[in-house]
Amino acid sequence: MLGVCYYPEHWPESMWAQDAQEMAALGLKYVRIGEFAWSRIESAPGVFHFEWLDRAIATLADAGLSVIMCTPTATPPKWLIDLYPDILPVDVKTGTTRGFGSRRHYDFSSENFFREAMRITEVLGQRYGEHPAICGWQTDNELACHDTTHSYSANAKAAFQQWCQQHYGNIDNLNQAWGNVFWSMEYQNFQQIELPYLAVTETNPSHNLAYRRFSSDQVIRFHDEMIAILRRYAPNRFITHNFIPMSDTQTDNAALAKQLDFVSYDNYPLGRTDLFFANAATPNFKRYMRTGHPDYASYAFDQSRGISHGPFWIMEQQPGPVNWARHNPRPEPGMVRLWSWQAFAHGAATVCFFRWRQVPFAQEQMHAGLKRTDNSPATAYAEIQQLKQELAKLPALPETPVVAEVAIVTETVAQWVTEIERQGDSYNQQQVEFAYYSALRKLGITVDFIGQDADLSAYKLIIAPCLPIVSKAFVDRCARSNAALVFGPRSGAKTPDLTLAPNLGPGLLQQLIPVKVLSVETTRPDCHDALHFADKTYESARWREELSEHADLMVVARYHDNTPAIVQAQHNYYIGTLTCDTFLYDFFAALAKQYGITTVQLAEDLRLVRRGDLTFIFNYGATAATLNLPATTQFVVGSNQINPFDVVIYR
Amino acid sequence: MLGVCYYPEHWPESMWAQDAQEMAALGLKYVRIGEFAWSRIESAPGVFHFEWLDRAIATLADAGLSVIMCTPTATPPKWLIDLYPDILPVDVKTGTTRGFGSRRHYDFSSENFFREAMRITEVLGQRYGEHPAICGWQTDNELACHDTTHSYSANAKAAFQQWCQQHYGNIDNLNQAWGNVFWSMEYQNFQQIELPYLAVTETNPSHNLAYRRFSSDQVIRFHDEMIAILRRYAPNRFITHNFIPMSDTQTDNAALAKQLDFVSYDNYPLGRTDLFFANAATPNFKRYMRTGHPDYASYAFDQSRGISHGPFWIMEQQPGPVNWARHNPRPEPGMVRLWSWQAFAHGAATVCFFRWRQVPFAQEQMHAGLKRTDNSPATAYAEIQQLKQELAKLPALPETPVVAEVAIVTETVAQWVTEIERQGDSYNQQQVEFAYYSALRKLGITVDFIGQDADLSAYKLIIAPCLPIVSKAFVDRCARSNAALVFGPRSGAKTPDLTLAPNLGPGLLQQLIPVKVLSVETTRPDCHDALHFADKTYESARWREELSEHADLMVVARYHDNTPAIVQAQHNYYIGTLTCDTFLYDFFAALAKQYGITTVQLAEDLRLVRRGDLTFIFNYGATAATLNLPATTQFVVGSNQINPFDVVIYR
Amino acid sequence: MLGVCYYPEHWPESMWAQDAQEMAALGLKYVRIGEFAWSRIESAPGVFHFEWLDRAIATLADAGLSVIMCTPTATPPKWLIDLYPDILPVDVKTGTTRGFGSRRHYDFSSENFFREAMRITEVLGQRYGEHPAICGWQTDNELACHDTTHSYSANAKAAFQQWCQQHYGNIDNLNQAWGNVFWSMEYQNFQQIELPYLAVTETNPSHNLAYRRFSSDQVIRFHDEMIAILRRYAPNRFITHNFIPMSDTQTDNAALAKQLDFVSYDNYPLGRTDLFFANAATPNFKRYMRTGHPDYASYAFDQSRGISHGPFWIMEQQPGPVNWARHNPRPEPGMVRLWSWQAFAHGAATVCFFRWRQVPFAQEQMHAGLKRTDNSPATAYAEIQQLKQELAKLPALPETPVVAEVAIVTETVAQWVTEIERQGDSYNQQQVEFAYYSALRKLGITVDFIGQDADLSAYKLIIAPCLPIVSKAFVDRCARSNAALVFGPRSGAKTPDLTLAPNLGPGLLQQLIPVKVLSVETTRPDCHDALHFADKTYESARWREELSEHADLMVVARYHDNTPAIVQAQHNYYIGTLTCDTFLYDFFAALAKQYGITTVQLAEDLRLVRRGDLTFIFNYGATAATLNLPATTQFVVGSNQINPFDVVIYR
Ligand SMILES: [Zn+2]
Ligand SMILES: [Zn+2]
Ligand SMILES: [Zn+2]
Known part of the structure; x- marks a missing residue:
C-alpha cells in the first residue's frame, strides 16, 4: 500500500478537500498527520484547539483515506519551554544548553517534559484514540535524531546516578565492574558519579558504556510509557514509530521496537549516501550520487524487518532532492519508484511519501514533495502513478515473508563499544557491517539481521561482523547450530562492562573456535599489508589482530609475514582483520559454495531479492x-x- | 593623491618632525591618525589628554600634511569595559563572551557602549571638528571586522525582540511571515523570541534573515549617529569609513555608505588571496601568491566605487608582507606601485599606505610598513617614489568617472540568503559573483557594481550572478531596460522573508523570462556533468536547477541529458547552474559580440581598464x-x- | 639496568609474589609503583590505608627488586575534588571547566590543590622516605600531559596578575614592555590584567609569552616544592620525574629538571610517530609505522641527556601496541629490544618497561604490557630475555658519557614564540628542529642538545635551528667560541618580551654575522621556490627571509631571484629560510667536511652512535x-x- 505525510496546518483549509481527492486518485491510502502540530493543538497551557484537526481528519476520511495520527512531542511549544526551562537538553561535547528554535529540544531525563509529553499523549488518545478515520498511531517523530539521546544536564546526571544504583546495588560493585581503581577514579557513593564528558582526557570506557545504556533506557522508558497510554485509548489501532537509520538512534533499536506493532523507517537514500560515503573517491561516489548506493536502502530495510513484529513500513520515502545533507542531488528518473519497489521486495507493507507538497517556508523549504509549492505535480508524481498501476497487477503483496539463508548478527551495543573505544581512527562499525552486507548482496544473497537472542535454526550461514560482547546463551546456541559461523575482528573481545575478556579475545567464542587474540594493532587506512587467501592477494588494513595458532585450527588466510589472519575450526570462522571489498566478495562466494547457499551472478549494479x-x-x-x-x-x-x-x- | 596611516602615540615625540618631513618628501599628502588611541586620549573616565595629540597634529601640519582624524571607538579601554561589562559581545557559535585583549570588543546592542562611543565622538568633534589641519574624519575602524556584527548577548536579544515588534507589528504577522507553524515554533509574544543560534538543529531561515537584517541595522544605527555628531562639529569636513571586503561586513554595505561623503577601502590583495583562494590547486595558487589574483583587488575597487557618493579612497594599502593570513608572502617587486595605479584606474581619488613604519611590538609587529622598525626604508618606499614621479606627469586624475557598459547587480542580502541556506556545501555566493566578474575582466570589460535601486539606462549588459530576493520595482525597471539581462541560479527564488517565491523560482523575474525552476539539486564539486553550449562542452556542478521548457523560451545551453540549462527570452537570460570559468568567458564573449560591447584580447595575466x-x-x-x-x-x-x-x- | 612499572592495586594480592619472582627472573631490577594510587592510600580525608602498600613493597623487596615510589598527585580522588572544586582546571580554548573522570584534573594555580598535594607528599615521605626497599622517588606523573599547564581559571588569573606585578614592578613597565598602547590595551593596574584567551581576535604576543612563562613557573613551583619535601624525608634517595616529549610540557624543561637527580623519559616511538608524522605521505609513513622514525626516539634521548644531571632513565618503554594515538600499530619484532639498546647507546642508565601486565579494565585496557591479561608472556617478553643476556656480556655500561662534536641549541621559549606567532601556518618549530637533527644523525653525527647557558668549548659545530630570543651572554660566548655556528631563520629576531629586535633580525646575533633580516614572508608549503647551493638546486618554502647583503658577508646559497638565502661571516652562518631534508643533509655534510667532524656513510635506515x-x-x-x-x-x-x-x- 501507499501513503503520504501531510500537514493540514501548513495550508489554507480551502485546499484540503482537493488535496485529499488527489491523494486518493494517486492510489495513496494512508495519510500521516500531526507530528509537529503541538502549538496548533494547545496554544497555551490547557488551551486546546481541536476543531481544525477534526475537520482535517474528516476531510481526509471523506476522500477514503486512512489517517495515522502522531503524538506531537518532537516539538514542544515555546510556552512549555518557558514554563519548564529544564526541558532543554545539554550538549555533551560543550556543556552548552541546546535551545528552542528547531525541533527535538527536549531532554529524556526531564521529568517535567516526561509528564507533559504523557499529558498531551493522553489528551490526544482520549479524543482520537479509536476515531474511525484513524487506523493507527505514530509515536513522536524520529526519536533521537540530532544526537538528542545524550544530554549533559543536571537531570541526566541525577537519573544516571539512580540508574547506576539500580544496576550495581552498591558503589563497590560499580567501582569493581568499571575498574575505577585504575586512575583513582573510585567513587564513595552514587551521588559522586559524573557524566563521562568534558574531563581532562578520555573517560573510562565502562563508565561510557553504562551511560550509553542508561541513555538508551531513558528513550525506551519515554517511548514505552507513551505506547502504554495509547494502548489504553486505542487498543484496536496499530502503533508504530518512524526510525532514522539504526546507527543514529544511540538507542537499543530492538528494545525500542519491542512494544510497537511494527517498525517504520524513514528512507532517504541520497542524503544518507552523501553522508555515509562522504570519503569515497570521485568516481565511486559520483556513480551513485543520484541513486544512492545499491545496498544502502536495503541495508536499512533488512535491519527494519529484523526488529519489526509485523511487516515494516516506509513512513517517509524521499521523493526528490532533500535539504539536509552536504549535497542534495536529484534522484535519477525512476528512482522513487525503484526505492518503493525495493522496500516492498525486502518486506515492506506500505510506503508513504514525504511529503504531499513542498512547503514554501521554514527549515525544509528546499525539501521536495510530491507536489511543488505552486501545486503542480513534481517529478515523482508520475512515478507513483506508474507504481499504482503496477501494484494493481498484484492481488496483494505475498504474505510469505522474505526468506533468508544468511543472517548478520547485529546490535547497538557493538556500535557503542567501537565508538567508545576507537583504538584506530578508521574503525567504523557501521562501515564494517555494511561492507559485509554489501558483499553478500552483490552475490544475490538475501540477508536477515538478527540479534543474539534470535533463533538460529533457519540459517546456513551466520555472520557477526563485529560483536565485541557476546552472551553465554548466544554462544551455546551457536554451538548447537549447524550453520557456518563467521566472526569478524573484535568479536567476543569484551565483557558486558566493557573490560577485556579474561581469556583474551574472542572470549566466550573460544568455545566455538580455539583461537586467542594475542594483540591488536590499528593502522592508517592507506598503509595496508597483503592478505593471502586461496592463491590470491588482498589487502589488510585499519585493524589487525595477532592470532594464536592451535592444532585444532585451520588457517584460512595469512598475512604477508605468514601469520594467521583467518582461522577455522569445523564450520566456525574467525577473521582477525579488516580487509577490502574484493576479499569479502570472494570469501563469501567460497563459503556460499561450500555451504550450499544460492548465489546469483548479476551485472555490477543489479540487485536481486525474492519475496x-x-x-x-x-x-x-x-x-x-x-x-x-x-x-x-x-x-x-x-x-x-x-x-x-x-x-x-x-x- | 597619496597618504599614509600613522600612529604618533607609538613613537617617541622626538621622531615626529622627521617622520612628517619624510612623508611630505615622499609625496604623501594625507595622514590618518587616532583610530586606536582612546586609552591615550582618555586615560580614566573623563580624564583627557589632548596635548600630545595637539602637538602631533601641529607637527604634521607644519610639514604641509593634511590629517584624517578617526573616532577611536574600535578599541574601548579596559576601564570602560570594567565599568560596563555588557559592552563585550557574545560569540554566536558558542555563547561565550568575547573578552578584552585585542580590538572590536564591543556589542552594537550595548546601550552603554553606544552612549560612551557617542560621548567620545562628541568630545573629539568639539575639540578637532574643523581644526585647520584636519581635512576629514574616519569613523571607527573596519566596522564589523572579526565577525562582530553578530552577538548572542542579552542586549542583542532584547534589541532584536524590539526590532521584530517594529517590523512585524504583531506576533501573528511574524509567525505567519516566518512560517513558524512548521515545527510548532510559534511565538505568543515578542518577548519569547530567541536568537537563532545554539538550537538543537538548524533554525528557521526567515528567523535568521531577520536577525541578519537587525544586526546590520544595529551597525548602521551606530554609524549614522556617529556621523550625525561629526556633521554637527565638522560640517565642512569630509567623513569616510574604511571598509573591509564587502563580504566580511555582514552589513548592508550600501546603507552603511549612505551618510558618508565617500567610501574608503583597506586593500590587502595578498592576505585576501590567501584566504579567498585557499582551496586552489598548487599551480593556480602559486602563480598569484605574490601578486594577488589579477581581479581580486579591482573586484573590491569596483564594489567600492559602486556604493560611494564621491571617488573612493584606499585608506590602507598593503605595503609588504602582512601578519594575519594563513600564509603571508612578500609582494613581487613593483606590486605596491601596481596596486596603487590599479586603484586610481578604477576610480580612486587617493591611496594611503598602511603604515608609515612597522611597529616592533604587539599584534602587528610582523606587518610591514613603508619603513622598517629600524627606520630604514622598506622595499615599497622606492616604489612610492616612482609613483610620485609618475603621478606628477598627470595634471590631475581624470575628473570623468570610470564608464562601464556592463553592470553586476549585487547586494549583501544575497550573501545572507546563501549563507543561511547552503543547500550545497560548495555554494559560495562571493565566489560565484567573483567568477562572473573575473570572466568579464579577462575580456577587458569594465564593470560597475550596482544595487537593485540603480538607474539601469547606462548599460548594455546587466548581470545578476545571484539575487535570490528581487523587488517588483527592480523587475519593472529591468522590463523597461534595453540592456541584455543575465540572471544566475537562485535569482528571484525567494520572498523578502526568505520563503519560496509562490510561483516558483525565478519568482518575479518570470515577468522577464517565462521559465520556472521545477527543482534544485546540489552536488559535490568534483562530480560534474557536461554542459553543452555553442558546439562546445563545459562543466556543470555544485548547483543545478531543473528548468521548465516553454514556447517563448529559447534554450541557449543544455545538460548532457538534453534538459535546458540556460534559457533566453528576447534579451533576457536565465542560467540554471553553476559552471566553470571557461564557460563564463565564452558565454560573455558571445554576449558582448551580440550586444556590441567592446572587448579586448590580452595575454592571460594582463588587465586593461579606462578612466x-x-x-x-x-x-x-x-x-x-x-x-x-x-x-x-x-x-x-x-x-x-x-x-x-x-x-x-x-x- | 632494566625495570618495570607495576600496579599492585590492580591485581589480587595472591598474584604479587609470583609477579615479583618473574620480574626478577627476567632481569628486571627496578619496579615503579604508586603514581595513581591516591584513592587506595587515602580513601577519605585523612583515612589512610598503608597495609596493602607495605605488603606490596615487601613482596617486591623479597624478590630482590628495588622500588621507585611515586607521589600520587596526578590523580586526586573524587572526595578531594568535591571538597575543593577549584582544583579543576579550565580549558583555555573554551572557558569550560575540565572535570573529574580521567587524570591530571588539577590546576597548578589552585592553592587548595597545592596544599593537599604537598600534604600527601609529606605523608608518603614520612612513611616511606628512606624505606630500605625504596631506591628512589618519582614526582607526580607526566607533568603537563593533556595540556594541563595552561588554565583559564580565576585562580590562574589572580596568580598571573601577581606574577606580572613581581616581574614588572609597576603597570607602566608592563604596558611599555608589551606595547599595550597598540590597540588601547593599556592597563591601569595589575588587577585589570586578563588571561590572553577568548578575546575577539588575537591577543598581544607579549601578553601570551608572559602567560606561558608564568604557567611554566607555576609547574616548577609545584614540582620544586614537592622535591623539597621529599628531600627532607629521603635525603639519600634519588628523585626523578618521567617526562613526556619536551614539546608537550609547555614548561621550561631544563628548569623543571633542575632539582632532580636525573631526568626520566617515557618512550613511545610508535604513538609519537603516528602523531608527529601525521601529515607524511603514505610510503614515507608506512615504512616507519611499526618502528618509529629512526631519529624520533633518539631525538628524545639526546634531549633528555641534555637536561639531566646524571644519566637519564627510560621510565616507561613502549612494549607493544598502545591505545592513545590515532593508529596504534604493533612494533616490528625486535623493536622493543632495539629501542632499549638505543636508549643505552644514547646515554640511558636504566630502561623500565610500561607495564608489567596489560590491565583488562579502564582507559588503557588496549595498551600492551610485558604480559597479557591472561598472564601469558607478550611478544616483548622474549626480547627482554635476549636483552638481559646481551647486557650480561658487558661488565657495565660505559661510565664515559656520550661525546658529541656537534650541539643543537634549544629551549622551550623558542617553541612558545613560534606557537604564539605562527606568521605562517606551516611553521612548526619542533619539526624544524627535528629536520636539522635528523640530517645530522643520517650523517652518523652524535648530537648534544644544549641551552644558551651551556659551555660551548667542547663543540666543533653549534647549530640553533630556531632561537628567536638570544641573550647577550650567549652571543658573547658564541663570539669567543671556535666552533662553526649555524643559525636558522627567526634566530635572534625577538627581544625577551617578544617584540622585534630593535636592530632587526637576527638582533644580537649581528655581533657574530653582520646580516639584517629586511622582511619575512611565509608561503604555502606546496608553493616552493628554488634554492641554489653548491651547484645543486633545492627547495625553499614556508618561511623565507629577505637578507641584506654586506661586504663582510659571503653568500653561501641564493634563491632563484639571486638574492641571498644563506650567508656566512668567518665560521658563522645564518640560514634565512626553511628548506628540504636533502639540502640539510648536503649542507651539514659540507660543513662537517670543512670543520673536521667525523661522519659515517651508512644505508638509509641505519643509525650509528658511540658511548x-x-x-x-x-x-x-x-x-x-x-x-x-x-x-x-x-x-x-x-x-x-x-x-x-x-x-x-x-x-
Ligand atoms: Zn605475500
Ligand atoms: Zn553530452
Ligand atoms: Zn634558479
Whole structure:
C-alpha cells in the first residue's frame, strides 16, 4: 500500500478537500498527520484547539483515506519551554544548553517534559484514540535524531546516578565492574558519579558504556510509557514509530521496537549516501550520487524487518532532492519508484511519501514533495502513478515473508563499544557491517539481521561482523547450530562492562573456535599489508589482530609475514582483520559454495531479492542489461531487458 | 593623491618632525591618525589628554600634511569595559563572551557602549571638528571586522525582540511571515523570541534573515549617529569609513555608505588571496601568491566605487608582507606601485599606505610598513617614489568617472540568503559573483557594481550572478531596460522573508523570462556533468536547477541529458547552474559580440581598464608582453612593452 | 639496568609474589609503583590505608627488586575534588571547566590543590622516605600531559596578575614592555590584567609569552616544592620525574629538571610517530609505522641527556601496541629490544618497561604490557630475555658519557614564540628542529642538545635551528667560541618580551654575522621556490627571509631571484629560510667536511652512535645490511651483517 505525510496546518483549509481527492486518485491510502502540530493543538497551557484537526481528519476520511495520527512531542511549544526551562537538553561535547528554535529540544531525563509529553499523549488518545478515520498511531517523530539521546544536564546526571544504583546495588560493585581503581577514579557513593564528558582526557570506557545504556533506557522508558497510554485509548489501532537509520538512534533499536506493532523507517537514500560515503573517491561516489548506493536502502530495510513484529513500513520515502545533507542531488528518473519497489521486495507493507507538497517556508523549504509549492505535480508524481498501476497487477503483496539463508548478527551495543573505544581512527562499525552486507548482496544473497537472542535454526550461514560482547546463551546456541559461523575482528573481545575478556579475545567464542587474540594493532587506512587467501592477494588494513595458532585450527588466510589472519575450526570462522571489498566478495562466494547457499551472478549494479514467489531485480546503473531469464518466465513488471534505474518483477 | 596611516602615540615625540618631513618628501599628502588611541586620549573616565595629540597634529601640519582624524571607538579601554561589562559581545557559535585583549570588543546592542562611543565622538568633534589641519574624519575602524556584527548577548536579544515588534507589528504577522507553524515554533509574544543560534538543529531561515537584517541595522544605527555628531562639529569636513571586503561586513554595505561623503577601502590583495583562494590547486595558487589574483583587488575597487557618493579612497594599502593570513608572502617587486595605479584606474581619488613604519611590538609587529622598525626604508618606499614621479606627469586624475557598459547587480542580502541556506556545501555566493566578474575582466570589460535601486539606462549588459530576493520595482525597471539581462541560479527564488517565491523560482523575474525552476539539486564539486553550449562542452556542478521548457523560451545551453540549462527570452537570460570559468568567458564573449560591447584580447595575466581619456594596462604575470599599440600611442607611463608586474598608461 | 612499572592495586594480592619472582627472573631490577594510587592510600580525608602498600613493597623487596615510589598527585580522588572544586582546571580554548573522570584534573594555580598535594607528599615521605626497599622517588606523573599547564581559571588569573606585578614592578613597565598602547590595551593596574584567551581576535604576543612563562613557573613551583619535601624525608634517595616529549610540557624543561637527580623519559616511538608524522605521505609513513622514525626516539634521548644531571632513565618503554594515538600499530619484532639498546647507546642508565601486565579494565585496557591479561608472556617478553643476556656480556655500561662534536641549541621559549606567532601556518618549530637533527644523525653525527647557558668549548659545530630570543651572554660566548655556528631563520629576531629586535633580525646575533633580516614572508608549503647551493638546486618554502647583503658577508646559497638565502661571516652562518631534508643533509655534510667532524656513510635506515668505547648500529629498515667493518672488529652483540630491526654493538 501507499501513503503520504501531510500537514493540514501548513495550508489554507480551502485546499484540503482537493488535496485529499488527489491523494486518493494517486492510489495513496494512508495519510500521516500531526507530528509537529503541538502549538496548533494547545496554544497555551490547557488551551486546546481541536476543531481544525477534526475537520482535517474528516476531510481526509471523506476522500477514503486512512489517517495515522502522531503524538506531537518532537516539538514542544515555546510556552512549555518557558514554563519548564529544564526541558532543554545539554550538549555533551560543550556543556552548552541546546535551545528552542528547531525541533527535538527536549531532554529524556526531564521529568517535567516526561509528564507533559504523557499529558498531551493522553489528551490526544482520549479524543482520537479509536476515531474511525484513524487506523493507527505514530509515536513522536524520529526519536533521537540530532544526537538528542545524550544530554549533559543536571537531570541526566541525577537519573544516571539512580540508574547506576539500580544496576550495581552498591558503589563497590560499580567501582569493581568499571575498574575505577585504575586512575583513582573510585567513587564513595552514587551521588559522586559524573557524566563521562568534558574531563581532562578520555573517560573510562565502562563508565561510557553504562551511560550509553542508561541513555538508551531513558528513550525506551519515554517511548514505552507513551505506547502504554495509547494502548489504553486505542487498543484496536496499530502503533508504530518512524526510525532514522539504526546507527543514529544511540538507542537499543530492538528494545525500542519491542512494544510497537511494527517498525517504520524513514528512507532517504541520497542524503544518507552523501553522508555515509562522504570519503569515497570521485568516481565511486559520483556513480551513485543520484541513486544512492545499491545496498544502502536495503541495508536499512533488512535491519527494519529484523526488529519489526509485523511487516515494516516506509513512513517517509524521499521523493526528490532533500535539504539536509552536504549535497542534495536529484534522484535519477525512476528512482522513487525503484526505492518503493525495493522496500516492498525486502518486506515492506506500505510506503508513504514525504511529503504531499513542498512547503514554501521554514527549515525544509528546499525539501521536495510530491507536489511543488505552486501545486503542480513534481517529478515523482508520475512515478507513483506508474507504481499504482503496477501494484494493481498484484492481488496483494505475498504474505510469505522474505526468506533468508544468511543472517548478520547485529546490535547497538557493538556500535557503542567501537565508538567508545576507537583504538584506530578508521574503525567504523557501521562501515564494517555494511561492507559485509554489501558483499553478500552483490552475490544475490538475501540477508536477515538478527540479534543474539534470535533463533538460529533457519540459517546456513551466520555472520557477526563485529560483536565485541557476546552472551553465554548466544554462544551455546551457536554451538548447537549447524550453520557456518563467521566472526569478524573484535568479536567476543569484551565483557558486558566493557573490560577485556579474561581469556583474551574472542572470549566466550573460544568455545566455538580455539583461537586467542594475542594483540591488536590499528593502522592508517592507506598503509595496508597483503592478505593471502586461496592463491590470491588482498589487502589488510585499519585493524589487525595477532592470532594464536592451535592444532585444532585451520588457517584460512595469512598475512604477508605468514601469520594467521583467518582461522577455522569445523564450520566456525574467525577473521582477525579488516580487509577490502574484493576479499569479502570472494570469501563469501567460497563459503556460499561450500555451504550450499544460492548465489546469483548479476551485472555490477543489479540487485536481486525474492519475496514469496516473486523475484525482484533492480538496476542501480546507468546502462541497460539483459537478464537471460528463461522464455517461460512470468513477468509481472518489465521484461528480460532491464533499463537503467528500472525494476523487473517475475514469478 | 597619496597618504599614509600613522600612529604618533607609538613613537617617541622626538621622531615626529622627521617622520612628517619624510612623508611630505615622499609625496604623501594625507595622514590618518587616532583610530586606536582612546586609552591615550582618555586615560580614566573623563580624564583627557589632548596635548600630545595637539602637538602631533601641529607637527604634521607644519610639514604641509593634511590629517584624517578617526573616532577611536574600535578599541574601548579596559576601564570602560570594567565599568560596563555588557559592552563585550557574545560569540554566536558558542555563547561565550568575547573578552578584552585585542580590538572590536564591543556589542552594537550595548546601550552603554553606544552612549560612551557617542560621548567620545562628541568630545573629539568639539575639540578637532574643523581644526585647520584636519581635512576629514574616519569613523571607527573596519566596522564589523572579526565577525562582530553578530552577538548572542542579552542586549542583542532584547534589541532584536524590539526590532521584530517594529517590523512585524504583531506576533501573528511574524509567525505567519516566518512560517513558524512548521515545527510548532510559534511565538505568543515578542518577548519569547530567541536568537537563532545554539538550537538543537538548524533554525528557521526567515528567523535568521531577520536577525541578519537587525544586526546590520544595529551597525548602521551606530554609524549614522556617529556621523550625525561629526556633521554637527565638522560640517565642512569630509567623513569616510574604511571598509573591509564587502563580504566580511555582514552589513548592508550600501546603507552603511549612505551618510558618508565617500567610501574608503583597506586593500590587502595578498592576505585576501590567501584566504579567498585557499582551496586552489598548487599551480593556480602559486602563480598569484605574490601578486594577488589579477581581479581580486579591482573586484573590491569596483564594489567600492559602486556604493560611494564621491571617488573612493584606499585608506590602507598593503605595503609588504602582512601578519594575519594563513600564509603571508612578500609582494613581487613593483606590486605596491601596481596596486596603487590599479586603484586610481578604477576610480580612486587617493591611496594611503598602511603604515608609515612597522611597529616592533604587539599584534602587528610582523606587518610591514613603508619603513622598517629600524627606520630604514622598506622595499615599497622606492616604489612610492616612482609613483610620485609618475603621478606628477598627470595634471590631475581624470575628473570623468570610470564608464562601464556592463553592470553586476549585487547586494549583501544575497550573501545572507546563501549563507543561511547552503543547500550545497560548495555554494559560495562571493565566489560565484567573483567568477562572473573575473570572466568579464579577462575580456577587458569594465564593470560597475550596482544595487537593485540603480538607474539601469547606462548599460548594455546587466548581470545578476545571484539575487535570490528581487523587488517588483527592480523587475519593472529591468522590463523597461534595453540592456541584455543575465540572471544566475537562485535569482528571484525567494520572498523578502526568505520563503519560496509562490510561483516558483525565478519568482518575479518570470515577468522577464517565462521559465520556472521545477527543482534544485546540489552536488559535490568534483562530480560534474557536461554542459553543452555553442558546439562546445563545459562543466556543470555544485548547483543545478531543473528548468521548465516553454514556447517563448529559447534554450541557449543544455545538460548532457538534453534538459535546458540556460534559457533566453528576447534579451533576457536565465542560467540554471553553476559552471566553470571557461564557460563564463565564452558565454560573455558571445554576449558582448551580440550586444556590441567592446572587448579586448590580452595575454592571460594582463588587465586593461579606462578612466576618462586614460587607458591603464597591468601585468600580473611573471613574463613581459608586447602590447601592439599603434605607433601614435601617447604613453604617460611605460611603452609598448610591458614588464612583469608593471603598469602602462596611455591616452 | 632494566625495570618495570607495576600496579599492585590492580591485581589480587595472591598474584604479587609470583609477579615479583618473574620480574626478577627476567632481569628486571627496578619496579615503579604508586603514581595513581591516591584513592587506595587515602580513601577519605585523612583515612589512610598503608597495609596493602607495605605488603606490596615487601613482596617486591623479597624478590630482590628495588622500588621507585611515586607521589600520587596526578590523580586526586573524587572526595578531594568535591571538597575543593577549584582544583579543576579550565580549558583555555573554551572557558569550560575540565572535570573529574580521567587524570591530571588539577590546576597548578589552585592553592587548595597545592596544599593537599604537598600534604600527601609529606605523608608518603614520612612513611616511606628512606624505606630500605625504596631506591628512589618519582614526582607526580607526566607533568603537563593533556595540556594541563595552561588554565583559564580565576585562580590562574589572580596568580598571573601577581606574577606580572613581581616581574614588572609597576603597570607602566608592563604596558611599555608589551606595547599595550597598540590597540588601547593599556592597563591601569595589575588587577585589570586578563588571561590572553577568548578575546575577539588575537591577543598581544607579549601578553601570551608572559602567560606561558608564568604557567611554566607555576609547574616548577609545584614540582620544586614537592622535591623539597621529599628531600627532607629521603635525603639519600634519588628523585626523578618521567617526562613526556619536551614539546608537550609547555614548561621550561631544563628548569623543571633542575632539582632532580636525573631526568626520566617515557618512550613511545610508535604513538609519537603516528602523531608527529601525521601529515607524511603514505610510503614515507608506512615504512616507519611499526618502528618509529629512526631519529624520533633518539631525538628524545639526546634531549633528555641534555637536561639531566646524571644519566637519564627510560621510565616507561613502549612494549607493544598502545591505545592513545590515532593508529596504534604493533612494533616490528625486535623493536622493543632495539629501542632499549638505543636508549643505552644514547646515554640511558636504566630502561623500565610500561607495564608489567596489560590491565583488562579502564582507559588503557588496549595498551600492551610485558604480559597479557591472561598472564601469558607478550611478544616483548622474549626480547627482554635476549636483552638481559646481551647486557650480561658487558661488565657495565660505559661510565664515559656520550661525546658529541656537534650541539643543537634549544629551549622551550623558542617553541612558545613560534606557537604564539605562527606568521605562517606551516611553521612548526619542533619539526624544524627535528629536520636539522635528523640530517645530522643520517650523517652518523652524535648530537648534544644544549641551552644558551651551556659551555660551548667542547663543540666543533653549534647549530640553533630556531632561537628567536638570544641573550647577550650567549652571543658573547658564541663570539669567543671556535666552533662553526649555524643559525636558522627567526634566530635572534625577538627581544625577551617578544617584540622585534630593535636592530632587526637576527638582533644580537649581528655581533657574530653582520646580516639584517629586511622582511619575512611565509608561503604555502606546496608553493616552493628554488634554492641554489653548491651547484645543486633545492627547495625553499614556508618561511623565507629577505637578507641584506654586506661586504663582510659571503653568500653561501641564493634563491632563484639571486638574492641571498644563506650567508656566512668567518665560521658563522645564518640560514634565512626553511628548506628540504636533502639540502640539510648536503649542507651539514659540507660543513662537517670543512670543520673536521667525523661522519659515517651508512644505508638509509641505519643509525650509528658511540658511548664510551662502544659503537652501536641500529637497523630501522626491513632489509639486512652488511657493515664492512674490519675483520679485527670486536663484536659484543651481532656481527658484520645486520638484520632488519637488529642491533650490532662492537668496540
Ligand atoms: Zn605475500
Ligand atoms: Zn553530452
Ligand atoms: Zn634558479
